[in-house]
Amino acid sequence: MKAKIHVTLKSGVLDPQGKAVEQALGSLGFAGVSGVRQGKYIELDLDETDRAKAQANVEKMCEKLLANTVIENYSIDFAET
């Protein structure tokens, strides 16, 4: 089973990386772009075949390693492989 994890900064948390991208896009001539936020996208393969167990497992991974839950949110999707 393949898990797809998005880790994004909570709204209100300053995103200097996003700001830098926004300014770079502006200076490349792309107008009308705002609110750029950059996050992480992680894909992983799980041996676990039970969906509920996989969900619980990946949530633990996010809490312990993949996301800093003080400033980041995470969301998890699954795809059958």
Next chain:
Amino acid sequence: MKAKIHVTLKSGVLDPQGKAVEQALGSLGFAGVSGVRQGKYIELDLDETDRAKAQANVEKMCEKLLANTVIENYSIDFAET
């Protein structure tokens, strides 16, 4: 209009960041995890309201700045805000 962009390493390109995450998960006791790949996830707001023009515009942004198309793929989704 909100654009959601995924930038992922092409398959076959070594992903040391993903490997590091995989090893860290292993040493935290998560078994059965493999094929960890880490990419970028970018959200941005566009003033453009025409879907086709927005798509063309964001593709240009990806080619020019957001993705290194030699080693990375990108995919673009749109959401109405």
